Amino acid sequence: MAKIDWLIINYNLPTEPSRHRVSIWRGLKKIGAVNIQQSMWILPNNEENYLALQKISHDIESNEGESLLMKSIFFEEKHEERVITLFNNIRDEEYLELIRECDKYLKEIEKEITIEKFTFPELEEEEAEFEKLFSWYKKIKERDLFNASNKNEALEIIDKIKEAYENYSEMVYQRNVME
Numbered sequence: 001m002a003k004i005d006w007l008i009i010n011y012n013l014p015t016e017p018s019r020h021r022v023s024i025w026r027g028l029k030k031i032g033a034v035n036i037q038q039s040m041w042i043l044p045n046n047e048e049n050y051l052a053l054q055k056i057s058h059d060i061e062s063n064e065g066e067s068l069l070m071k072s073i074f075f076e077e078k079h080e081e082r083v084i085t086l087f088n089n090i091r092d093e094e095y096l097e098l099i100r101e102c103d104k105y106l107k108e109i110e111k112e113i114t115i116e117k118f119t120f121p122e123l124e125e126e127e128a129e130f131e132k133l134f135s136w137y138k139k140i141k142e143r144d145l146f147n148a149s150n151k152n153e154a155l156e157i158i159d160k161i162k163e164a165y166e167n168y169s170e171m172v173y174q175r176n177v178m179e
Contacts, residue, residue, distance in 0.1 A: 004080060005045035006072045009053050012039060013065035020063040027056050032143030034086050042083060044145055045071055088148040094140045095150035102133055102157040109164045118175035123168070130165045134158060 009028075013021050031052045033041040043049040057067040074080035108129075112122060137158050144151055 003073050006074070006083075007043050007045045007049055007053055008036075008040060008070045008072050009033070009057060009067060010037075010040045010070070011057070011060045011065055011067040013060060013063060020065070024056060024060055024065075027052075027059070031056075032087075032145065034083065034090060036083060036086070084146050087146050091140060091144045091146075091148035092150045094143075095148060095154040098133065098136055098140060098154055099150070099157050101136075102161050105129055105133060105161050106157075106164055109161075109168050113168065113171065116175075118172045120172065120176065123172045126165060126168060130161060133161060 011024070013024065015021070028035070028041050031043065031049065033043045033053075036042050043053065053069055057069045060067040074083070105126075109126060112118075112126070137154060140154070141151070
């Protein structure tokens with residue numbers, strides 16, 4: 001396996017106000033970084049990740065914190081594999097949560113069909129939920145750098161909810177055109 005260049009950010013922030021620490025944590029999670037030690041986060045080295053971590057480093061320092069942004073490689077392949085496994089485990093958790101929410105969405109569509117609730121407001125609600133789930137899937141997929149094991153299952157259920165939404169949309173249209 002070829003060695004990967006990694007970016008590492010290590011930082012300290014004052015404990016108060018806590019909103020700065022939460023904001024940095026959220027920013028790191030959003031870009032897909034993984035916490036490997038106390039306040040030490042890692043991402044594969046590329047221009048996009050570097051720019052994102054540079055911004056986070058600036059945010060840390062502008063809130064009276066200190067940060068170190070480094071480029072690194074692992075000497076031991078087993079250590080790199082452990083970090084890649086950590087990335088995949090986190091993405092798998094995200095995919096599983098998405099899959100659970102998609103299952104709920106499929107049940108909701110099924111319920112609306114069963115009770116024959118074919119109204120435009122309901123369709124808009126289902127469309128908004130579909131778009132939210134699809135957007136969530138795209139974000140996870142962007143962070144899935146090492147092909148987590150639940151990726152295919154997530155794609156399958158995204159296809160199912162898309163089909164369910166399109167079918168429900170057609171039913172609403174047919175019901176409302178006929179009236």
